[in-house]
Structure formats: C-alpha cells, structure tokens
Amino acid sequence: MKLKIAVLAGDGIGPEISEQGVQVMSAVAERFGHDVEYEYAICGADAIDKVGDPFPEETFQTCTRADAVLFSAVGDPKYDNDPTAKVRPEQGLLAMRKRLGLFANVRPVETFDCLIHKSPLKDDLVRGADFVCIRELTGGMYFGEKYQDNDKAYDTNFYSRPEVERILRVGYDYARRRHKHLTVVDKANVLASSRLWRQVAKEMAPQYADVETDFMFVDNAAMRMIQDPRFFDVIVTENTFGDILTDEGSCITGSMGLLPSASTGESTPVFEPVHGSWPQAAGQNIANPLAQILSVAMLYEYFNLEAEGRLIREAVNASLDANVRTPEIQVEGGAHYGTREVGEWIVDYIRKA
Ligand code: IPM
Ligand code: MN
Numbered sequence: 001m002k003l004k005i006a007v008l009a010g011d012g013i014g015p016e017i018s019e020q021g022v023q024v025m026s027a028v029a030e031r032f033g034h035d036v037e038y039e040y041a042i043c044g045a046d047a048i049d050k051v052g053d054p055f056p057e058e059t060f061q062t063c064t065r066a067d068a069v070l071f072s073a074v075g076d077p078k079y080d081n082d083p084t085a086k087v088r089p090e091q092g093l094l095a096m097r098k099r100l101g102l103f104a105n106v107r108p109v110e111t112f113d114c115l116i117h118k119s120p121l122k123d124d125l126v127r128g129a130d131f132v133c134i135r136e137l138t139g140g141m142y143f144g145e146k147y148q149d150n151d152k153a154y155d156t157n158f159y160s161r162p163e164v165e166r167i168l169r170v171g172y173d174y175a176r177r178r179h180k181h182l183t184v185v186d187k188a189n190v191l192a193s194s195r196l197w198r199q200v201a202k203e204m205a206p207q208y209a210d211v212e213t214d215f216m217f218v219d220n221a222a223m224r225m226i227q228d229p230r231f232f233d234v235i236v237t238e239n240t241f242g243d244i245l246t247d248e249g250s251c252i253t254g255s256m257g258l259l260p261s262a263s264t265g266e267s268t269p270v271f272e273p274v275h276g277s278w279p280q281a282a283g284q285n286i287a288n289p290l291a292q293i294l295s296v297a298m299l300y301e302y303f304n305l306e307a308e309g310r311l312i313r314e315a316v317n318a319s320l321d322a323n324v325r326t327p328e329i330q331v332e333g334g335a336h337y338g339t340r341e342v343g344e345w346i347v348d349y350i351r352k353a
Pocket of ligand 2: 243247
C-alpha cells in the first residue's frame, strides 16, 4: 500500500518519540512491502515561536494532503504560566480537531500484565481490564458559544442530533467488533444536552439489537471505573466527560506512557499518544516511546493492515518482557534504556521477525 503520512512532532518530548514512531513505521513498511512517504509539519508552541500560529495553514494543508497524521504532543509551560497569553499551543490541537473534522476520539484502555503493579488500583481489580472510550471531539462546551467578562462567564454545551448520531454510530460499530456492550455516559438527570444524547441512543438501539446498551451518569461512571473497570467494553460520551474519563482510564492501568489513541472523522485521521508533551523531560532521552509506537499500530490497523499492527504489538510486548524499558517502568536493578534504545530494539525485532 502507498501511504502518505504527515508527521507533527510538536513540543517537549514530541520530537523524540516521533522519531521512534517513524522508525517503527518504516521498519514495518519495509517488512510488508508498503511505500510510505513522510511530510513534516510544525504545530504547538514550536509553531507559535516560528510563525505565531499553533496550527498554521501550511500544516493544515500538509494534513489534508496526507492519508494519516502521526501526531506527538503539544504544550509548553511558558504558556501555561501566562494567563494573558493570546495564543496557546493547545489551541493548535483544537484547531486541528475542528478543521479536520475529527469528531471521534478513540482511546483504548488496556492493561499490560507486567505493569499491573504500577496501577493505583489493586491488582485483582484491574487485571484484564480492557475497554475503549469513544469521546466526541468537535462539539460540546469545547466549541459551543462562549462569553467572559469580569463578572460573568459561560460555555455552551451545544449538540445537534446529527453530531450525536454519528458518534453513537462509531460507538456501536466498536461494540459490534468487541464484546457487544455499549455504555452511553451522560448527565441526563441534569443536562438538556445529555437528554438529547439519551433520546437519540434509545432510538438507535433497536438497529443494534445484538449490542447491549446501557446508560450511566458520568459521576457514577467515574466511580465504576475505579471500582470495577472490567465492567466496561465500549464507552461513548460527549467531549468534556470524555476528556475527564479518559484521563482516569489511562492512569488506572498503571501504564499511561503506553496508551495510544486515534481521532477520526471527516478528513485525514490522526494517531497520537494519550500522554502530553512532558516538557521537563524534553531532550533527555528518557520518555517512553511506546504510546507513540502503538499509535503507529492503530494507524496501520485503520487501513485494515491487521498483520502490521499485530507485529508492532508483539514487538512492544516482547520489549516489555525483555525488560527493555524506559526508566519510569523499569524493574528494580534493570538496565537503563532510553527513548532511542527502546525504539531501536523494537525496530530490530520487527526486522528479524
Ligand atoms: C486531551 C487534552 C486536550 C483536551 C487539551 C490539551 C486541550 O487534555 O487531548 O485530552 O482537553 O482535549
Ligand atoms: Mn485531556
């Protein structure tokens, strides 16, 4: 297959993990005879510094020309600590989501047996937890009408029926391919927008009679996720609830540095780690490249290249089993492996497979 990939490395540890993602992508392409072409583009704080815009027009064009975007991370503390900053790296991320119509954010929450002891939850509670959060990504409070003056402020949690229908469809399609259990998370006891979600889901449910649909209030879902994470198979929810629940989901596995995500919609899909730009670690060769590398697996799988994705997952598991790990997940007394060394080990594994 011929694939054109836009590579957006961004800020902090972004460039380092991006490099390893690209190496793995290329090794797999070579192994399976795919022709991958990369086009690099700037975003985030890096792009603000260079051209004053966190998602410049040229980057947008690069993305739309590509078959997929391999994204790393954006964010820089010099903007976080300046409430008067007119433009922030995160706006680049939001602009990318909106302009590429990336309404479906898919965040799998998987546990790795050898890292379960890192979970803040008890082993036996979290072992085997395996679910997917489908977060609506271009609507709700993030993009609804906003107002702020010195005395009052509001954000509008707007959703239209087509927006709700299309994301629920993604949820149902995932549930069908998994264990046929969809949990629609909302706050229908309080919010009108949630009542629309629930109404639309109830109307759609009969078309997916093979899937068990249940409804859960978001506060209850947050609790259930730490009490009984194995309850969930596929969660579908609005933008803000999804933002919060996916952070919770990513930390209960004990392996936040290992979780990839996919954002898909109307235009080019984007694949990126769930974690952020970790600016304090930038340039130190200590960041875990696995979430980025697993994002490459999701990318291949998106194009139905299942064997390619499987080989990457196998290589990642092998690296963990061999204790080829970055410092934050290394076992006591284990050798030191940096971002680059872990990436190289995985590339080597793929070449020899
Ligand atoms: C995420 C992040 C973003 C969000 C921020 C950086 C704007 O937290 O991708 O979850 O809130 O969506
Ligand atoms: Mn978030």
